[in-house]
Every structure is written in structure tokens, then in C-alpha cells.
Amino acid sequence: MGDTISLIINIGLPLTLLVVAYIVGTIIERRHFKSIERREAALRAFPAMTSEQMPADWTATESQLMVGSIVVSLDYFKRIIAGLRGLIGGRVKTYEPLLDRARREAMLRLLEQARTRGFDAVINVRLETSRMANSQGDRGTAGVEMLAIGTAIRLATR
Amino acid sequence: MSESRGRFVARQPDPSVNVSDTHPLAEAGVLFAGLGAVFIAVVIISVYLVDILVGVVSIEREAQWFGGLRYDEIGELMEGARITTDHAQHEQTVALLETLTEYWPDSTYEFRLLIAESSVPNAVALPGGTIIVTSRLLDDVESENELAFVLAHELGHFHGRDHLRRLGRLALISLIYNATIGAGGFAPNLSDLSLRSFDRQQERDADRFGLELCAAHYGHVAGTGDFFRRLDPGSRSVVNRYVDTHPGMTERLADMTAIAAEQGWPETGPLRPWNEPTTMDAQP
Numbered sequence: 001m002g003d004t005i006s007l008i009i010n011i012g013l014p015l016t017l018l019v020v021a022y023i024v025g026t027i028i029e030r031r032h033f034k035s036i037e038r039r040e041a042a043l044r045a046f047p048a049m050t051s052e053q054m055p056a057d058w059t060a061t062e063s064q065l066m067v068g069s070i071v072v073s074l075d076y077f078k079r080i081i082a083g084l085r086g087l088i089g090g091r092v093k094t095y096e097p098l099l100d101r102a103r104r105e106a107m108l109r110l111l112e113q114a115r116t117r118g119f120d121a122v123i124n125v126r127l128e129t130s131r132m133a134n135s136q137g138d139r140g141t142a143g144v145e146m147l148a149i150g151t152a153i154r155l156a157t158r
Numbered sequence: 159m160s161e162s163r164g165r166f167v168a169r170q171p172d173p174s175v176n177v178s179d180t181h182p183l184a185e186a187g188v189l190f191a192g193l194g195a196v197f198i199a200v201v202i203i204s205v206y207l208v209d210i211l212v213g214v215v216s217i218e219r220e221a222q223w224f225g226g227l228r229y230d231e232i233g234e235l236m237e238g239a240r241i242t243t244d245h246a247q248h249e250q251t252v253a254l255l256e257t258l259t260e261y262w263p264d265s266t267y268e269f270r271l272l273i274a275e276s277s278v279p280n281a282v283a284l285p286g287g288t289i290i291v292t293s294r295l296l297d298d299v300e301s302e303n304e305l306a307f308v309l310a311h312e313l314g315h316f317h318g319r320d321h322l323r324r325l326g327r328l329a330l331i332s333l334i335y336n337a338t339i340g341a342g343g344f345a346p347n348l349s350d351l352s353l354r355s356f357d358r359q360q361e362r363d364a365d366r367f368g369l370e371l372c373a374a375h376y377g378h379v380a381g382t383g384d385f386f387r388r389l390d391p392g393s394r395s396v397v398n399r400y401v402d403t404h405p406g407m408t409e410r411l412a413d414m415t416a417i418a419a420e421q422g423w424p425e426t427g428p429l430r431p432w433n434e435p436t437t438m439d440a441q442p
């Protein structure tokens with residue numbers, strides 16, 4: 001009997017977690033992508049560029065550092081699949097949508113902020129990531145911060 | 159933006175380039191199936207590798223490694239039971255064991271029989287020639303034949319060097335497992351579970367050897383299955399059959415009957431009493 005229980009705990013529990021994590025994770029991801037697409041469409045005409053200098057014919061009346069940041073973490077499903085992938089190498093496909101969401105969400109937060117405060121554009125946009133430490137040391141990842149920074153400018157003439 | 163540079167048309171970037179279009183479940187399926195196959199292959203290779211290695215380790219070397227286990231160390235393996243030789247039936251049991259080993263003249267093991275004070279009837283073979291029987295087993299047995307089979311079965315494990323095999327397999331597979339999937343957070347007992355079909359085969363072989371010794375000593379195999387008959391918990395589920403280290407009791411008894419029939423060992427015969435002061439070496 002004890003063995004049946006240990007089998008349930010050792011195989012049944014992770015399997016259940018895997019299924020639940022997949023379903024919940026998929027729903028959340030789908031919703032997030034929808035929200036991202038909607039907000040990106042709304043910001044489509046808002047200029048954001050990586051160049052350090054403004055175009056020569058622009059005149060700025062005000063500038064401010066803008067920061068957009070998001071911390072993302074893995075669900076159990078993605079972690080297990082990526083763990084298996086880590087044994088043989090190759091594209092960690094389950095991480096790709098996660099990081100894509102993080103990048104786009106961080107950018108959106110940066111741009112939405114700039115627009116809300118009445119700025120006209122953001123220049124010198126940079127994206128950075130940093131890994132959150134995990135209390136268990138090397139096992140798993142607590143999360144990744146995606147940081148978008150840029151200089152928001154208000155234009156006199158455009 | 160200045161008109162002279164041409165009309166700027168804002169477009170959204172194509173979001174699909176950074177995300178592979180493989181369905182996550184397809185990815186999961188391929189990885190689980192592929193790595194599962196590799197894992198099974200590793201388990202099978204390890205089992206055969208260990209079988210080869212066990213052949214290289216001499217019994218003297220085994221005794222050197224494991225023969226010196228202290229009582230408290232053994233007790234820990236037996237779920238904290240007190241290990242002793244101070245038991246009314248210890249001498250009698252040792253005598254029975256010695257009688258049985260006479261039918262296995264090739265053995266170079268020096269056996270040590272210890273008693274674990276426990277309320278669960280059980281017997282265990284430990285590497286290095288140590289046999290543990292629980293006090294409850296000695297209290298419960300109804301005939302010498304029954305106890306003889308339990309002891310002979312444990313001798314069968316030494317004959318197959320099963321304890322050493324098991325130890326080696328577990329060590330090797332745990333090592334591989336922990337270095338790989340274990341890091342992914344999956345069940346550490348999976349490697350143990352995947353070995354259990356091999357364990358069940360070892361039990362069958364040990365049963366065969368036990369029957370052989372009993373048949374040689376008593377001229378029949380009556381009473382040998384009594385221990386299992388009393389333990390029989392009835393029918394077993396598929397899960398249990400996969401998880402158990404031992405074959406189901408009913409299945410085991412059927413196997414034993416088949417072996418006895420095949421070898422022509424009579425299944426009936428006079429049983430010698432146990433725990434009664436009628437045997438020659440009974441306690442005063």
C-alpha cells in the first residue's frame with residue numbers, strides 16, 4: 001500500500017501538476033498575447049527608436065528617463081520541458097513565447113507611460129534582462145526581469 | 159517627421175519571428191518519448207553492466223566491504239528495529255540455517271544470523287552474508303519447514319548475489335538519474351521503480367533455490383508456502399504488480415507449485431514442529 005502511495009506521489013502528482021500548469025499557463029499566455037496585440041495596435045504610431053540622437057529636424061522641449069519593467073517566471077510545464085530539452089540541447093521552444101511576452105510587455109509599459117505623461121516619442125530605447133536569484137540555488141529559476149529604458153521627449157515641432 | 163523624407167507609415171513588427179510555431183505539447187511528446195526510451199535503455203544496460211561487475215567481486219571482497227556492519231547500522235536499515243542475538247530461538251534458528259547450508263556446499267559465505275525485534279514478520283539478506291529474521295517471524299512460524307523455506311529463500315538471494323546486484327543497480331541508476339532528469343525536479347523514485355521487475359525475477363529465482371534446499375533436506379516441499387499463504391492480501395491491482403518488489407503471493411505460490419511439480423518434489427509430507435520442545439536442539 002505504501003508503495004502505491006509513493007507511486008502516486010512520485011508520478012501522479014508531478015503529472016497532475018504538469019497538466020494543470022499547462023492548461024492554466026496556456027490560458028494566461030493566450031490572454032496576455034491578446035492584450036499585447038491590442039495595446040501594440042493602439043501604440044502603433046507612437047515613435048520609439050534605438051538611436052541615441054533625435055532626428056536633426058526635431059526640437060525637444062522636455063526629456064525624461066522612462067523605465068518599463070516586468071518580471072516573468074516559468075510555469076511548471078515550461079520548466080520541465082525546458083529541463084528535458086537541456087539534456088539534449090536545441091531551441092528551448094517553451095521559453096520563447098514567455099520571453100517574447102516579457103519583451104513586448106516591458107516595451108508597452110515604457111511607451112504607455114510616456115504617452116500618458118504627454119510625451120511624443122521615446123529615443124535611445126534599450127532592453128535589458130537580469131536573472132532573479134532562487135533560494136534553492138541552481139535548481140530552477142525564480143524569474144527574469146525584462147527592463148526597457150529610453151528617453152521620452154516632448155517635441156516643440158514635429 | 160519631415161515630409162521631405164517621405165511618408166512614414168507605422169507598422170507593427172511581425173511578432174512570430176521570435177516564437178517557434180511548434181506546439182508545446184508536440185515538443186513535450188517528442189522529448190518525453192525520446193528521453194523515456196533512452197532512460198529505459200540506460201536502465202537495461204546498467205542492469206547488465208552491474209551483473210558483469212558483480213561477477214568480478216569475490217565473496218571474500220563482499221564480506222570485507224559489508225560483513226562488518228554493526229548492529230545499529232543494520233537496525234537503521236530495518237526501520238530502527240533493535241538487532242540482537244539474544245532471543246530464545248536464536249540458536250535453534252542458526253542450527254537450522256547451518257543444516258540448510260550443508261545442501262549448498264559451494265558456498266564460501268560465512269553466514270551471520272541476527273534477529274530484529276519487530277512486529278512485522280520478515281526476513282532480509284544483507285550484503286556480506288548477514289541474514290536478519292524478525293522476532294515476529296519466529297513467533298509466527300507454524301513449522302520448521304516453513305522457517306526453513308524462508309531461510310533457504312534468503313540463501314537463494316546470496317546464491318544469486320541479488321543484494322549486491324540490487325545495490326549496484328540502484329547506485330548506478332541513481333547516479334545517472336540524478337545527473338540528468340533528477341535536476342529537472344522529477345520523482346527520484348522512478349529509477350527505483352523501473353528496477354522492480356528485475357527484483358521480482360530475483361525473488362522467483364530465490365524461491366526456486368529455497369525449494370531446492372528444502373526438498374533436499376526434507377525430501378518434500380510441504381509447508382514451504384505457509385508464510386506467503388498467511389500474508390496473502392488477496393488480488394493485486396495492476397499498479398501494485400508494477401510497484402511491488404516481490405511477486406504477488408498468489409502468483410508466487412502458483413510458481414512454487416509449478417516448480418515443485420516440474421522437479422518432482424512431493425508437495426505433501428510430515429511437517430517438523432517449531433517452537434515446541436520436541437526437537438533435539440530445543441531450548442531447556
